[in-house]
Amino acid sequence: MEYQKALRQLIEEFKTNFMPSVSLDLAIFGFHDGQLKVLLLRWKGTDDWCLPGGRIRHEENLEVAAYRSLQQRTGLREIFLQQFHTFGDVMRYTNFSKQETMAKLGLPEDITEELVSRDVSVGYYALVEFANAVPTPDFFTEECRWWDIDQIPPLLFDHNDMIKLALKTLRRQLSYQPIGYNLLPDKFTMPDIQQLYETILGQTLDRRNFQKRMLGYNILERLEERKTGGAHKAPYLYRFDKEKYEKALAEEILFVG
Amino acid sequence: MEYQKALRQLIEEFKTNFMPSVSLDLAIFGFHDGQLKVLLLRWKGTDDWCLPGGRIRHEENLEVAAYRSLQQRTGLREIFLQQFHTFGDVMRYTNFSKQETMAKLGLPEDITEELVSRDVSVGYYALVEFANAVPTPDFFTEECRWWDIDQIPPLLFDHNDMIKLALKTLRRQLSYQPIGYNLLPDKFTMPDIQQLYETILGQTLDRRNFQKRMLGYNILERLEERKTGGAHKAPYLYRFDKEKYEKALAEEILFVG
Structure with a gap:
């Protein structure tokens, strides 16, 4: 054969x-x-x-x-x-x-x-x-x-x-390293990245806590533009600060007593 | 040879x-x-x-x-x-x-x-x-x-x-699983377990934050006795709740948005 x-x-x-x-x-x-x-x-x-x-x-x-x-x-x-x-x-x-x-x-x-x-x-x-x-x-x-x-x-x-x-x-x-680079578009909203985390975790997350935690990592840069031009409530756009992102990846977010 | x-x-x-x-x-x-x-x-x-x-x-x-x-x-x-x-x-x-x-x-x-x-x-x-x-x-x-x-x-x-x-x-x-079982005596004080963490991490930790975090894991049982009989300020003794400890080991402490 x-x-x-x-x-x-x-x-x-x-x-x-x-x-x-x-x-x-x-x-x-x-x-x-x-x-x-x-x-x-x-x-x-x-x-x-x-x-x-x-x-x-x-x-x-x-x-x-x-x-x-x-x-x-x-x-x-x-x-x-x-x-x-x-x-x-x-x-x-x-x-x-x-x-x-x-x-x-x-x-x-x-x-x-x-x-x-x-x-x-x-x-x-x-x-x-x-x-x-x-x-x-x-x-x-x-x-x-x-x-x-x-x-x-x-x-x-x-x-x-x-x-x-x-x-x-x-x-x-997800609890000690950032994630999302290469998975999200260059500019994205907080709901976009929350959806990524929720998809991986298989559970919904509290919006306010998520935003607080994500901003606390100090790896995101908030842009002076919102997702859509007109609407007042349209979410802000963010992008990763690549240098800080790489640093957080390497150093990890460790136990802080 | x-x-x-x-x-x-x-x-x-x-x-x-x-x-x-x-x-x-x-x-x-x-x-x-x-x-x-x-x-x-x-x-x-x-x-x-x-x-x-x-x-x-x-x-x-x-x-x-x-x-x-x-x-x-x-x-x-x-x-x-x-x-x-x-x-x-x-x-x-x-x-x-x-x-x-x-x-x-x-x-x-x-x-x-x-x-x-x-x-x-x-x-x-x-x-x-x-x-x-x-x-x-x-x-x-x-x-x-x-x-x-x-x-x-x-x-x-x-x-x-x-x-x-x-x-x-x-x-x-240390940031997602408890540690200490088999390394500490059966009964130990909060300073004992803090010293274990500090030794592994190679850095000193804030006493109050450490205690808060450690108790938050809900794996310790506080005993009705203190380290030494007499002194008023003597620290409380704790021991691991083995069942909860094993559960925390298996389930881990994950990202909570």
Whole structure:
């Protein structure tokens, strides 16, 4: 079979050019107009979905491999990508029915063993404007698309746990680092950024407290213009002070007794 | 040489029983009486120090391997151990002068190559009462001891960076999770726990704000006794409400707009 031959070649390439026993997985969250989604891949000839992943070349930094994989699946570069956890349970592939899936693909046992021996996998998450991404399947998959965060099906491997922890870490991040650059237009209103936070957190926030807290970070510059020219009540426009934003990202907002 | 023979045996054992290309390193922070220290190992026959590390057995969960390594170096079990980052730069071993160190050890080139090819290493940190630990060197090292956090020498590999990031993550953790269980006596005063926070943060905190924030977490139970029997101004004793503490650990204290 053509597919088996290509697969054997790919596995040979893995063995030659990539680090053994370690891989990476990407929880790519998409934000757009109040919706939060995650990018999933469907394995060829199956109804089984999983996260995009990748491997690390021998002469490649781990982080570079993660960015390369992100770009291959979305076409996007220079996106905020954050390592969040490394997964290394012996049983992390147990919800994956080797025989069943491999039989569907017509794969012999030796290939199956190669593909599903336990890797330690480094998890990264990204947050992107999903209108800008071009979802692209990889060799093993035939469909790549966005799923609503609350409609994710049971996934292959430990990928449901990965998404859960990635989202928890992303939400935690909001409490000590600013977020929004690259996700909001250059000029935006306070309701715009509040909607971004609410979408990620999955809950509504008090308007006044949110505004107070956001201004307290001292990373926003209020412009002398409002969203629409005429109306008196139209909200002010803001933009990020890039220098202060970068500083807040690096220094974090820590415990202050 | 006896040492070379033992080393070759060890490398053979690594190849047979442990995952290739992935390892782990431990930043073990020791807290005691207002001091913060970190546990370092000195390589045999050198003045070169590094963090304790470990490898993962084929049939062993990553986290179990980390706990096993922690126990081997300190004798401690059931300690708070937290994964914080996975290090995978191609050049992470470049500050390590292979020739120099290996020459001191009288090691041939093939062993040197085996020992210092790039691994992806999963970093964990632990926080322990250092009076309880029994520092124990491993096969490669002949000394294992505590170093003051502000007197750490230039270390092998990327281990200075590891400590820096571990400490940053530990400090960040204070802003969304309680800390102190296993580090403070069963009953303690507000000044005791403030000193723990100040030691970890490396800065003094305002007494009133600290108390307000700490009580706001709703994890402390104030006892009907004070530290010393007589004095009127003696501070109240507190203890952790274990159930609420565990809940706060799991749920975290997140962004509240």
